[in-house]
Amino acid sequence: MEESHAEHGPHVISNKVLNQTFVLLIILMLLTIIAARAPIDGPKYLPGMVDFFKKWEYAWPVTNLIALGIAVIKAVNVIQYFMGVKYASNLSKVYAVGGFVGFTLLFILFWDYAGRAWEPVRGWEKVPSTALPRDFDNDGGVPYKQYPGNEKAHESKSEH
Secondary structure: OOOOHHHOOOOOOOHHHHHHHHHHHHHHHHHHHHHHHHHHHHHHHOHHHHHHHHHOOOOHHHHHHHHHHHHHHHHHHHHHHHOOHHHOOHHHHHHHHHHHHHHHHHHHHHHHHHOOOOOOOEOOEOOOOOOOOOOOEOOOOOEOOOOOOHHHHHHHHHHO
8 A cells, every 4th residue: 555645744854963054054154254364364373374365365255255155055054954945845945946046136136226326317307417428408508407507607618
């Protein structure tokens, strides 16, 4: 007779696995701190390697990449073991991956939106553009009212 999976309850992760994951996360956190502080504190704690640290003092993008790599490893472990995705159904795994991909895309979209200047586009609004070239009049040669005293500059420009 075939055994039905409906009889089984949810998978229980043993304390040993959870403790091992916790220790791994602590070790990875310490590695992240060491990688981030090595170019700064390295010569102080390892005076024999001052030349090595001098050569790598402007390699902070490398330490950032190391820290991001360690962060990804930590996130995967937390998702797999603490959130129980490792023992979940394939559909749950798809949703977990999709959630983090969606969050990443939303984060990129937010920073793209927040990083843009609030600038009107010529023709959409009746205000002067702040983009180069900085015109003080509209296309018809009429000065904008937002620039007080601009009429004199416009008149002197047309006289020359």
